[in-house]
Each structure stands twice: as structure tokens, then as C-alpha cells.
Amino acid sequence: MSKLRLFNSLSRVVQDFEPFDPTGRKVGMYCCGPTVYDFGHIGNFRTFAFSDLTRRYLEFRGYEVTHVMNVTDVEDKIIRRVRETGKTLQEYTGNYKSAFLEDLRTLNCSSPHHLPHATDYIPAIIDLIQKLESRGIAYRAPDGSVYFSIQNYRGCGCRYGQLVNLNFDEMRVGERISSDEYAKESLADFALWKARIPEDGAVFWDSPWGQGRPGWHIECSAMSMSILGPSFDLHLGGEDLAFPHHEDEIAQSEGAGLQPPGRPFVKYWLHGAHLLVEGKKMAKSLGNFYTVRDLLDQGFQGREIRYLLLSAHYRETFNFTLEGLEAARQALSRIDECLEKLRELATQSSSEENAAPSLAASPSFVDAFTAAMDNDLNVAAGWAVVFDWVRETNRAIASLELSPMAAKARLHSWDQINSVLGLSAKLSDQAPPEVLALVEARTVAKRSRDFTRADAIRAELNHLGWLIEDTAKGPKVKRR
């Protein structure tokens, strides 16, 4: 049996996955979740689908995963929208949070075990900042905010720049330096606690440093360590988060010095690549900016979106296209057809066959899939295994070589694979009565060999969105 190997952004190589847990079973995994200021777009969901795939695969591999995903519900953009809309923070973020969870379900992503909200962890955040302060790594600036001192952090023997090679002397100074940043001692320092300003309205909390709110990175450090402990196995996110967000998380978390000696804050960092849409960077101005709901409105299904998002390796930029969604639909129906035939065949098994104990008929399928996924979650290679299996299964069915018992075994294998891929059942092909009436009318026409009329009815059904397949057991209607 091969080992699961993952590309670790810390080491920049693919390495064996070995969790901290001495028994090797328990895994702590933190995924950077949404900032709930708007509906999530398809790019966000590529990352969340990637997180879900990772979790599902770990579980498939027998690990006991604790999956944490944060919800950032206080942040500059949110505060601005709250001010503009006149809603309360809770009202505003609540709506987008529900929408986010709904979208996750649409894409059949497993619900994380913990969904901590930044605003529920203010005491833990304050506590963490105080620890940094007591170690001399955090300082108060004249504007009342608290910043993280990278210089002092380095002075403690810690390393800043673990995820990204950054030469601060070569760095371009951002043109937009907001006024409060003049208070920092050094440009690279970042805010841990932001002092309240009038624009914040009712969004503030009391703290030892006066009223204010948490900086952007601190909530992830506070929440992940609160739930998973100061040192845990996996941290996932989009590639853009590597710097500064993840780098700063490491700095805050290791700067507080809570880890057991010799242990890092996080052992494996995984970063998912972005996607392009129709070959271009997604942008509202280009008209290629899609939310999950936009695609649903265009008639696509969640499973089709999921399939497409998970069709490429997570570290490669992926080109998401509407044409790709159409192709996804076709590819899925190929799988659906195969499974449907297997199920039909499986129900024909006799009672004595049912009594037979063995179910493991296609271990090679599961093994080949596992080998593909063990190699840094190479899901594209995994799909190739799936489609090879579909073809081989279709062939066996077509040549009547497959016994009902063997069909059952294959379905059993599929269930194992699908626990990772997470393809939900397709929408029901339950046709409404008027459609069924047309189907019946066509059958009558066919019986009297009035093919002209039969074909006309078929064309009409097609127009209504239904396809007819004549099988040995009579006509079958399917959604087009």
C-alpha cells in the first residue's frame, strides 16, 4: 500500500503525510473559510471543494479528521457595507453566511465539524494579543492600534518568511497606504488590533487597548489554536493567502510560543491554485464573474459544478468554462448510465447469491484510485481510473459477463470511491403526467407502426426537455 503524499508549502516538496497523533489516526485540519461580505464566487468554491476533497480523502484513508473552517464576519469590507446598508453586523453577515452554507450543500461539500466565527472569539483573540505583548512582539502605536513587530519576532529566534521568499528590501511599497499604517514602526508590521474609528459605527469591542476590533489575520490564529490546539496537522487555503495571511498566522501563533518544543504551528500547508474563467482572470467587468447561484440560474446543477471544479489538480491554475460545464454534464451522465445499469443488474441477484459473503470483486479499481490520489491528491488521474472502470464495466454488462453478484460488488466499490468524489445522485427523472401521456401516445403510434407520428411526438418531448430511449423493457424518459 502506498502512502499519502502531499505538497507542503513549507518545504516546497511533496512529502509523506504523517500526522502528529502518535497513533497516526487523528488529524486536525483548518481551512480558511469565507469572509461573508457577499456571495461566494466560483473561484472561492474551487478552494472549498478542494478542502472538501482533501477531507474526504483523508477519511477514505482511515483518518479521523477534525475539520475546522472559519467564517470571518468582521473586516473592512463588511464594515463598509454595514455602514452603507444600515444593517447590523449580525444581519448583514448572517445573510451571506446562510447563503454560503447553502452553496456548500449545493456542491455537496461535507459540513465542517467546526465553523467558528471571528466575532465569537474576541476573548481568545485578546488573550493571544496579550501573550504577544507580554513577549514584546506586539506594540501599541500612537493611533491606539496594536501591531505585530516582525523585527522583535525575529529577535526571538523565529523566522518570518516561511511560506514565501520575500526580500523586503526589494519589495515594492504599496501605493495605497491607509492613514493608520503610518503608525507602524515598520512597513511589514501588521495590525493585531485596530483602534475604533468613527467609520466603524457600532462595530467594536472593548479591550485592554480600548475599543476596537481584531486585525485581519489574528482571528485564524486564535480560532485554530482554540479548537485544534497550538500545533496541528493541516492548514489549507487559496494560494493568494500564503502571503501575507498565512505567513502572519504563523508569526502570531509561533510568536505566542504555545507550541511544544520543536513543534511548528502547522505541519503541512496546502494551497489551492486559482481559476480562470473563459481563459481570463475572473472580473465583474469582463462578465465572467460567476457565483454558484448564477450558474444554477443558468440551469446547471451543483454536481456538474463540483465535478468541473474537481476535474483538475488543485495546484494547477484551472480554466473554468461554460463549455466545460456542458462537458461535465455529459461525463456525469456516462457515469450515471453505468451505475443505473449496475443497480438494475444487482437487483436480479438470487437469494442464495445474496447469502454469499464476498463483495470484494474489483479491488483493482479502488487500489488504482488510491494510488492516483495518494500522489498529492491527483484527482485528474483519479477520474481517469473511474472512466476506465466505467468502460470496463459497460463492456462486461454489454457482453452479459457480469453476474448480479458481481454488479453488487462493483456498486460497493463505487460507493467507496464516491465517498471521496462526493457526486450526489442526479436529479430525479420523474416525468410529469403530460410527458408520460406523450410517451404513451408515442408507444401506441409505434405499435401501429406510425413512425412519422412517433417521431413527431419524440420531437415534441425533446422540445419539452425530455429524451426517450427505447429499451428492451419499453421506453425510458430522461431529462435532457
Add this chain to the structure above:
RNA sequence: GGCGGGGUAGCCAAGUGGUAAGGCACGGCUCUGCAAAAGCUGCAUUCGUCGGUUCGAUUCCGACCCUCGCCUCCA
């Protein structure tokens, strides 16, 4: 400017120092009243360009072109 990914058939996308997975689309055949589905079959002498190393490179090295990302809020 610094750093880091990419460029593989009409589209999407794996992969390897030894001669190119898989999906979609497309063509032919079988089956069918005709279709559909399924099966069989065809579809990259070639992996951005030019050099180099090698018995042999798409895979390693160098240069160049193009593209994406990070360095600033961002999945």
C-alpha cells in the same frame, strides 16, 4: 523590479529520460423502424520557440516568447 506557477490534440486535462492517461466534441461500424444509450473503432510522429546534455528529451540544462499568481483587500 523581486519571487513563484504554467504553456500537452478543436476544448478541458494527466504524465514520463525510452517514445503521449482520461473527459468532452468529431468521424466510421454494430445495435435500432429511426434514434438514444452502450460496444467496437478512428482522431497529437508530437508536448510554446531556439539551442545544449544524452544512445535517446515532451520529460534535464540555458536563452527567448507568451500567460497566470504573490509582493496591496482577495479563494
